[in-house]
Amino acid sequence: DGGITQSPKYLFRKEGQNVTLSCEQNLNHDAMYWYRQDPGQGLRLIYYSQIVNDFQKGDIAEGYSVSREKKESFPLTVTSAQKNPTAFYLCASSIVGRGLEAFFGQGTRLTVV
């Protein structure tokens, strides 16, 4: 079955540590996105990538980094510079083009302990 997979589902991190969230898709989508969701809030865009080896900052990129070495994969690193990393992180993918829906993974809940 085609889809988008995020792992792990739950992740705990000590303060000062970097942590990487995985996102893999087998939908053959060119574009991939990372969103952050805080309780009772909408989704805010962290980074997005329209093509392999290229990515753009979203609205809240500070403290995060990404890479896009393969079409299928778009890992997100939450660095120690991110002051409030505890949140629900959602990865999405879409076909590049006008007005096309994004398909979402099931999310990773990151907690800093």
Added chain:
Amino acid sequence: GESVGLHLPTLSVQEGDNSIINCAYSNSASDYFIWYKQESGKGPQFIIDIRSNMDKRQGQRVTVLLNKTVKHLSLQIAATQPGDSAVYFCAENRGNAGGTSYGKLTFGQGTILTVHP
């Protein structure tokens, strides 16, 4: 600043009633809008979309209305069922001639829909 927002954060209805969820947007350049449903602890699921050259679009039990004059979007759910209970988000796609923003969605705050049996 430009934003997508919702008029009501919560909506409670009885099973079988029709539900209407509203959304206001401020960017007149947005050309594509989507409604997503998010159940607790899960990623958003696509419900229905509409392009800016349309006023209305219907799906199975759902209808989206777009009023560009007042920059307003609504989602109507017919015969609401307990399984419809979730958070509903509207999102806009601010496409531009350069093409790099297509697919980059801006989300509203969300409305919590609760359906009582």
